[in-house]
Amino acid sequence: MKKIGIIGYGWLGARIGASISDQYKIYATTTTSEKADELNAKGINAVVASFPDYQLSEPYPQWEVLKNLDVLIITIPISEKSCCVSSLYNRIQNLSSFIGDFKGQLFLMSSTGVYPDVSKEFSEEDLPFEKVSGERMVRNKYPQVNILRLGGLMGDNRFLKNYNVSNLDFAVNHIHYKDIAGILLKMIENGTETSLYNVTALLHPSKAQVINAQKNIENGEELEEVKGKKILSSKLVSELEYVFEYPDPRKFHEI
Structure with missing residues (x-):
């Protein structure tokens, strides 16, 4: 059984882990000892690790299980929106000390928020x-890394109707977490390396259309024009021949 490390076992990391744990042995990092104890009790080998955005007096200690891992998935924020470029550099330096010169299959969870x-x-x-600081820094250290630019994370307890939403006539660029897990499984099975993919559901209805569907408003107002940016997953579909389980954000809540 292959061994997979998930750095950042938060909302997304936990759902990825749950989706693949029947096929792979899961190792994880979390930010609190309480969460680590909880995961270890469930059979997930977990350690406490966080990656500050300042320079440490000593290098971050390397993850002990690293030499046994086949795949590494990084879900912690690596973007200029979370910190400035110099702080981002420090965070990635601390992360790279933790994972050393890992040569296995590597995935970085980036965001469609990088697009203007x-x-x-x-x-x-x-x-x-090359034009996205965090992605470039990680790729420079780990040339094999796959970069997945994820849309808005949805599914389970996350639905648009639960949030205060503006610009209701703008398109959504959402992705169901089960499709993220499905794409990761496909790429792991294929041994994919060095790829860059947008990861969003195939359809991009307006926010209003999604909310109306989630509230079961059958005759919600149909907007003539859906505004805003749309992030396309065409490359992923073409190269991986991936078939989305949840292609329509208006139906995420039905399944």
């Missing part, structure tokens, strides 16, 4: 990883 707020359709070619 312009009303157009975006593919990966519109913004190469």
Whole structure:
């Protein structure tokens, strides 16, 4: 059985782990000893680790289980929106001390938030990883890394109707967490490396259309034009031949 490490066992990390734990042995990091104890009690080998955005007096100690891992999935925030470039550099330095010179299959969970707020359709070619500081820093250290730019994380207890939402006529770029797990499984099975993919559901209805569907408003107002940016997953579908389990954000709540 392959061994997979998940750095950052939060909302997404936990759901990825639950989706693949029947096929892979899971190792994880979390930020509190209470959560680590809880995971260890469930059979998940967990340690406490956080990656501050300042320079440490001594290098971060390397993860002891690293040499036994086949795959590593990084879910902690690595973006300029979470901190400035210098702080981001420090965070990635601390992370790289923790994972050393890992040579196995590696995944970085990035975000579609890297794309500018312009009303157009975006593919990966519109913004190469070299122009995104966090992605570039990680790729420079780990050339094999796969970068997945995730849309808004949805499914389980996350639905748009539960949030205060503005710009209701703008398109959503959402992804169901089960499709993230499905894409990861496909890439692991294929041994994929060095890829950059947008990961959003195939359809991009407006926020109003999604909320109406989730509130079971059958005759909700249909907008003539859906505004805003749309992040396309065409490359992923073409190269991986992946079939989305949840292609329509209006139906995430039905399944």
